[in-house]
Amino acid sequence: MKIIVLVRHGKSSWEFDVSDRKRPLKTRGKNDAKLIVNQFIKENRLPKNIFSSPAKRALDTCKIFAKSLSLPKNTIEVVDDLYDFGGESVIKFIKNLPDDYDEIMIFGHNHAFTSISNIFGSIFIDNVPTCGLVKIRFEIDSWSDLEQGKTEQILIPKELK
Template sequence: MKRLTLVRHGKSSWKHDLPDDERPLKKRAYRDGDIVSRTYKEFYTPDALFWSSPAVRALETAKMFKEQLGVPDENFKIKESLYTFDQEDLLKIIKSCDDSIKKLVVFGHNPAMTGLVNRLGDKGLDNLPTTGLCVIDFEVDSWKDIKKGKTLLTLIPKELR
């Protein structure tokens, strides 16, 4: 069995004239990150591998979860290729995960995240909002074989406030 958790980065600021990948998080993103990661902590098991986009807004979101969940450094990786908005690219990256890994948590960007939640899970969403999280289980032994799984958990910050 494989368990995939998709987390969209926190709400980012457009206040400063910065390249897209350097945009920081807004204050709301820290509040949302805290409430979603604390709620997810009740569901999370500590053997997951964390992958994050290198974009500031995704990496800062991932670091909030890392701290809240006590993820060891060796289970936390920044993957340049996760700075993508394309669900096909995102799926290809996820399918490249080593099969010894049973649980993968990915921090990335829309529309790729919402697209994959709908493509891979059995419960559709109009939009995975910023700091939204979705957990999907697959009855397969290889990441290469993930297709349609069972959506176990969806956390939406607005519903937790």
Template sequence: MKQIVLMRHGKSSWDYEVSDKDRPLKERGIHDAHLVAEKLSSKGFSIDFAYSSPANRALHTSMIFLRGIGFDLTRFQVTNALYDFSGDSVAAFIESLPDTLDTVMIFGHNYAFTTLANTWGDTYIENLPTAGLVQIEFDVNGWSKISKGRTKQIVFPKHLRNK
């Protein structure tokens, strides 16, 4: 059994003249990453390893979330393969993960994540919002064998606000 958890970076700011990779999170993006972490932490959420795109907004989201769930950051890595918007590079990266890992979390970008959530999951998502998370389970023992799986959980920050 393999599980992939896709989390889109939090809401980013366009207020600064910086490259796309250097765009920071807005205050709402920071808040939403905390909200989603709190929700999953309360459910006993557990992952084997986490990876992030090197983009500032994805990396910052990953640090907020992973610290929020008390994750051991020695099991975390940044990889350029996740700075992808189509999903092709992300899919190839996931399909090449070591089979010793069963549950992996990836922090990255749209449209890649919406596309992969709909390709692999069994619940249609029109758009994975910023700081949105989807967990998909596959009944296989190797990452190279993943195809259609089961959407195990979807968490959108807007459903957690003011609750």
């Protein structure tokens, strides 16, 4: 069995004149990340393998989760291929993971995460919003065999407020 937890980055700020990769989180993005991780902690075992896009907004969201989960920052692996908006690079990354990783958490972007949730999950999601979390379970032994799984959890910040 394999489990993927996808977390879209929190709401980012457009008020700074920086490149897309360097856009920071807004206060709302930070607060939503704390709200989602606190709900996630109540209902789940913590993944040991955490990966993030190198984009500041995704990595900062990931760091908020890591801190709330009491995980050291060196637990986070930053992967350039996760700076992907279509989903192809993320899927390729997942399919090439070591098979001894059973549960993973990935921080990244839309439309990639909505597409992946709909391709591999069992519940249609119109849009994974900022700081949205989707957990999908797969009855496979090898990541290279990635196929249709079962959506086990969807957390949306607006629904928790």
